[in-house]
Amino acid sequence: MTISEKDVRHVADLARLRVEEKEIEPLVRHFEAILGHFATLSRAREEGRLNLDGVDPFLFSEREAPPLREDEPVRSAVRDDVLAAAPERKDSFFVVPRILEEE
Amino acid sequence: MTFRYIPVIGLEIHVQLSTATKIFCPCSTDYIGAEPNTNVCPVCLGLPGSLPVLNKRAVELGVRAGLALSCTIRNHTVFHRKNYFYPDLPKAYQISQYDLPLAEGGEIYIPGDDGRPRRIRITRLHLEEDAGKLVHSAADGRLEGAAFSFVDYNRGGVPLAEIVSEPDITSPREAREYVARIRQTVRYLGVSDGDMERGSLRVDANVSVKKTDETSGEVLYWGERTEIKNMNSLRAVERALEYEIIRQTGVLAEGGSLERETRHWNDGEGITTSMRSKEAANDYRYFPDPDIPPIVVTEELLESTRNALPELPWAKERRFAGEYGLPEADAAFMAESLPVALYFEECVKNGAAPLRAANWIRTEVFRVMNEKGLSMDSFPVKPSVLAELVALVEGGKLSTTVAREVFAHLAEGRSLKDALPAAGASPGGLSAEDVEKMVDRVLLANGDVVEEIRSGRDPKGKKIKFLTGLVMKEARGQADAAAVSGILERRLGEGR
Amino acid sequence: MELFALSAAEMVRGIKAKDFSASEVFASCLSRIEALEPELSALLALTAGMGREEAARIDGMIARGTDPGPLAGVPVVLKDNMCLRGVPATCASRILEGWIPPYDGKVAELLAGAGAVFAGKANMDEFAMGSSTEFSAFHPTSNPWDTGRVPGGSSGGSAAAVAAGYAPLALGSDTGGSIRQPASYCGLYGLKPTYGLVSRWGLVAFASSLDQIGPFARTVEDLALLLSVIAAPDARDGTCSPRERPDYAAPLAAASLRGKRIAVVKELDAMRSSVDPEVLRVLENTLNLCREEGAEIVEVSLPVSLEFGLPCYYILAPAEASSNLARFDGVRYGLSCREDSLLDLYLTTRGAGFGAEVKRRILTGTYVLSSGYYDAYYLTAQKVRSLMKAEFRKAFGRCDLIALPTAPTPAFKKGELVDDPVRMYLADVFTLPVNLAELPALSLNGGFTGGKKPLPVGVQFIAPQWGEPELLNAAAVLERRLGKAPIAPLGAATEGGNAP
């Protein structure tokens, strides 16, 4: 498994994380360690010790789920507290740096 | 070689579902005109520790729309997270559906450009949450040019059904017809108010142009597609596509190439402008939302929804033409919206002749509705009353002119009993006997004219028209002119 | 004996019998906290004022003859990733520093309704990512048994608080072992419930499909008491089961292992070299006690879980975390580094707000979900998860409980693994398969290491879905043989429990 600095920069971009130049190299090594560990799976599959053919990915639990919510409005009380603690607020809007309408 | 450029259009329509609460939290969906950030809770603000719970009604409405569009409904459907950062998206992911949508593989028919019905395939219908709203400047312009944008999450989490068509649409007019058809359908179903101006029905268009050999039809080049946003009316859809197709064709014809991008329709200037090039930066990292168990759509729900589907507009249109003998245009008009269709049928059930009832609705009812800004539901003249009025006209007891006057009084909220005399008509209209008597009186009082006619001195029928006019005057217009002149001719013939 | 050293059940009995008041209990715990906190740093917030008021309210109810509930006047510590209205919840992260939840989580509601008194919020690894509580953005927590060592993690503050006698009860959350491993390191009972037994409403998510809230206690009775309070259906959590929950404490008096089949895991043999001998000795000893109590020891095989559980976990948990932690963007709450552009607001806020380990996991998770890698990593890991689930199901056809070490080692030294995250991940090798398979598991203190500073060593029992009663039954039997979990010998002499 080879990971490049470009890969790390790309995911940092996707994740909106500012990563300092000096953090890149250790991250590359970390990725290689984690994904390298995962590569034991491929080896096990090649060696026939692990067979994933036809296995359903276990995406959800098979537990009984609670019933869906009825369509009845409930007013939440959190609004004032949230706005009062907002990092930046104008009247009852949250404020962000200007985004061009056609951006 | 001569070339032909053929447009290929697929539409994505986001329809706001008419639920009382948001799709994953119990906040009200009533955000129009609400103070910013009032219909919000931990869930739709994306507060840490909050969790989504799916609104049952949203699923039911989605199933209803899916069935009406002849889709197959999945019995297990799954919500995915679509991950991207934007201030209107409080969790930084939109809960949407990905490879296991609620409904798939449907179709709908529209009037094609060749006049024949055209089938547009529906790829899928899926449920998702709406985003909040970004305000870039206040209405009073105070924030114009400001360094900030403002975020309101009142709309965040409102349930949407996204309806995706196959690229089966080949002209801007067809696109418009398709959108109109979808809007009509969701309104019929009570699934959405389908209001484009208010944003409860939003259309994105994917459009490309393929360059073909005029003679062989062979596709020589398929241009990259663009996605067009911000079309807020049927007219805008048609105009934006017309513009975009000309633009793309122009680029291709000059040997240029197109880039895959999102373009913004500017209605004022009548142009599309580039917003951003697509796919380059977008990687939504879809994965099944672990907070939401798969949704089971039971056979019972399917069955009961199917049974409760109203007669759909196209079926109604066909029936109106068949059962009532309405011409195509009238049938389409009467079936255009459910309230009008119900009004029309109620009229007919109360004894109105279908064709005349349809005529009255198209002209008088709509005129008054538009003048007064009323809706069909709140229209003051009940269909049974209109039926009575139409029957009077049909029975020759009221002339159209007077009936219109009577109708105007009815529309003011008067009863028929009060409206008839107010318009100078006698309640119950004139009997045939009454008309005969009036004709007698007129003939007696105008012996000289009668004599002239009988002696053949009325070759152009002017004099008989004069007598008809006198009778009509006496009848205050409540008699039918043709019937009166018929009686006159018969009576004048008798004495010869 | 001082009041803080009592078990929760003893406190409730005493308060209800008016032998002492809830206010006295709270004051005793508070002075214990004030005495030891400089040394342990187990808490991120102390809710002294709120607790005093609540204790006084409970006393008022007792005076009026009203039953305050099954936890009447018992001080409880919450891990700092749980929402308690009006009290900061930082998740030990700079990005949530100062954030005050405007709502109560489900467990907070249930605890308040049962008469519990909140004593404070416990330190943890940032966003529950870690196994030592050294990844707290604010300060590390010390192990009460040896302050040079870590208390385990990520619920290290909760574990240290109970082990030190701050409160008889605490809640932690367990995504890959974060209750059981610190329970082991601190010599406590810690239970990770079946996924869906306890509502996650108000629990700041790390990995939604794995996270589960569970109790820490020093006695089995207390553990069952707390579990009975927090295990309730909740319509606000779509993953919380609507099934009825039993009273977990009721049957414990009649606990017995007679006829029970307890399984050892075949694959552990091959892993012996990477497990501390003391851990193996304690496990052996505990199994012997089970045998003496009439249990039959059998063997099952969990090859997929033990070999591939770890790599799969470190794909799946970061994947979910990368999405769950995306909402911390500086727009609505928490840290916000204001910049001129939206992109810089995001980059700077998140870059400054998250610690190194959280960043590593967010980036790993983003990577494995990104275009072109989803199938190879995320989907493959989910398939392995399926196999693990099937493997456990098969194993439980042949036994009632499975026994494994909780962690491969006793508490390690502070700083020992901070710079080697992947080696630290190995601390979870025996616990995380349980989360992936959605099963319940309990860690109990099976004994201590030898030497001058004995360290507690945990043993883990795993049950089938909804098998919490089975786990508590076994723990109750072993408690009769091993004694209650002791308060760590710190500060003023403590009685009770069974110190080594």
Ligand SMILES: [Mg+2]
């Ligand atoms: Mg969409």
Ligand SMILES: [Zn+2]
């Ligand atoms: Zn809400």
